[in-house]
Amino acid sequence: MSGRIMALLRRDLTRLLLGGRGGGAVLPVLFFLSVAMLYPFAVGPDAPLLARTGGGVIWVAALLAAILPLDRLVEPDIEMGLFDQWALRGISEELVIAVRVLAHWLSFGPPLMLAALPAAALLGLDGKTLRIVEIGLLAGTPGLAALGVTVAALTAGLRGGAALSGLLVIPMAVPILIFGAGSLGMGGESGLALTGAASLVLLAIAPFAGGAAVRAARG
Amino acid sequence: MQHPSTQGAAVSVTDLACRRGDRVLFRRLSLRLAAGEALQIAGSNGIGKSSLLRIVAGLAPAFAGSVEVTGTIGLIDERPALDPVQPLGKALAFWQRIDGAADNELARLGLSDLLDVPVRYLSTGQKKRAALARLIGQKARVWLLDEPLNGLDVHAVELTEALVAEHCAQGGIALVASHQPFDLPGMGRLALAEYAA
Numbered sequence: 056m057s058g059r060i061m062a063l064l065r066r067d068l069t070r071l072l073l074g075g076r077g078g079g080a081v082l083p084v085l086f087f088l089s090v091a092m093l094y095p096f097a098v099g100p101d102a103p104l105l106a107r108t109g110g111g112v113i114w115v116a117a118l119l120a121a122i123l124p125l126d127r128l129v130e131p132d133i134e135m136g137l138f139d140q141w142a143l144r145g146i147s148e149e150l151v152i153a154v155r156v157l158a159h160w161l162s163f164g165p166p167l168m169l170a171a172l173p174a175a176a177l178l179g180l181d182g183k184t185l186r187i188v189e190i191g192l193l194a195g196t197p198g199l200a201a202l203g204v205t206v207a208a209l210t211a212g213l214r215g216g217a218a219l220s221g222l223l224v225i226p227m228a229v230p231i232l233i234f235g236a237g238s239l240g241m242g243g244e245s246g247l248a249l250t251g252a253a254s255l256v257l258l259a260i261a262p263f264a265g266g267a268a269v270r271a272a273r274g
Numbered sequence: 275m276q277h278p279s280t281q282g283a284a285v286s287v288t289d290l291a292c293r294r295g296d297r298v299l300f301r302r303l304s305l306r307l308a309a310g311e312a313l314q315i316a317g318s319n320g321i322g323k324s325s326l327l328r329i330v331a332g333l334a335p336a337f338a339g340s341v342e343v344t345g346t347i348g349l350i351d352e353r354p355a356l357d358p359v360q361p362l363g364k365a366l367a368f369w370q371r372i373d374g375a376a377d378n379e380l381a382r383l384g385l386s387d388l389l390d391v392p393v394r395y396l397s398t399g400q401k402k403r404a405a406l407a408r409l410i411g412q413k414a415r416v417w418l419l420d421e422p423l424n425g426l427d428v429h430a431v432e433l434t435e436a437l438v439a440e441h442c443a444q445g446g447i448a449l450v451a452s453h454q455p456f457d458l459p460g461m462g463r464l465a466l467a468e469y470a471a
Contacts, residue, residue, distance in 0.1 A: 059372055135353050135356075273333060
């Protein structure tokens with residue numbers, strides 16, 4: 056069984072990290088960095104303002120970057136008949152979805168946390184703020200990954216599923232965004248804890264909700 | 275293509291009815307296959323051949339009736355289930371890791387020279403043969419083949435028939451849905467039109 060899990064994870068990582076036509080992990084990172092680069096141009100060279108709002112901008116950019124790969128998370132595998140072949144081999148949809156959440160997180164969470172370093176420099180964040188942003192991203196991005204895979208499974212097979220999944224993820228990601236970005240203000244620790252809690256809830260739900268959605272799409 | 279245990283491979287379908295949307299495609303369909311037997315499901319397009327295979331595979335619900343399958347199931351349908359951007363060798367290697375298989379009879383299927391070619395550049399017939407390689411690696415005892423001859427040239431058609439014959443000779447079961455003639459000695463034939471609702 057563990058051999059199968061490793062095979063699934065390896066395939067997911069090849070597809071999501073290295074990408075092929077979808078651009079892999081590079082595209083979300085570039086998107087994230089370009090937002091961090093454009094923001095100072097838009098608000099002007101007001102260093103205190105940038106330092107005060109920069110952390111929030113990083114959070115918004117991270118959330119939007121996480122949405123980019125949604126359309127290739129689940130739907131192609133349903134279309135190509137892979138989920139059917141897995142089902143015949145007794146590999147449950149829940150297992151596949153759980154592995155995919157991990158692979159999706161690995162393909163955008165750590166890269167975004169790395170990209171947050173140059174982004175912080177572009178926005179003029181101080182070391183303390185950067186530290187909280189990084190811890191917040193570590194606590195929040197797993198939840199974003201779980202949410203992304205769940206919604207991708209729910210919208211697989213629908214016409215305009217890609218656009219719809221983006222629209223669905225944004226409101227559901229609001230708690231993570233509020234707690235995560237909120238941790239930058241007063242009393243930051245509790246915000247980080249709540250970000251982690253929201254992530255854990257989403258991680259616990261994702262395999263079952265996503266698995267049920269894939270089975271429902273099979274019809 | 276060795277079956278570790280061929281004892282007891284069986285397919286039993288009782289009083290099966292299938293509904294797609296508002297339409298009942300067929301009803302009161304019963305069939306029984308024991309180890310070593312093969313059956314062609316014949317009928318025109320849209321009569322429910324693929325639906326029947328999907329119900330037997332457990333991938334679609336039966337409207338009425340019951341299906342019992344003893345033994346692992348392998349399925350080939352119109353989708354090869356191989357990553358289109360991956361080279362064929364890597365796409366098949368994924369299934370080898372899943373199935374723990376070593377031998378896909380690649381040379382016999384004429385795929386040895388295509389291992390570096392991305393799956394999306396393969397022709398219809400080449401994809402079909404790649405799907406056969408995946409199926410062979412799975413070592414399933416019950417083969418469900420949905421239009422396996424589509425897009426195959428004469429040589430590949432004979433090869434597919436030979437592979438199914440060997441599978442059955444080793445105690446496997448094959449259910450072949452095809453609107454084309456499938457030449458296999460001793461193969462039963464079920465005309466799905468007789469069960470149309």
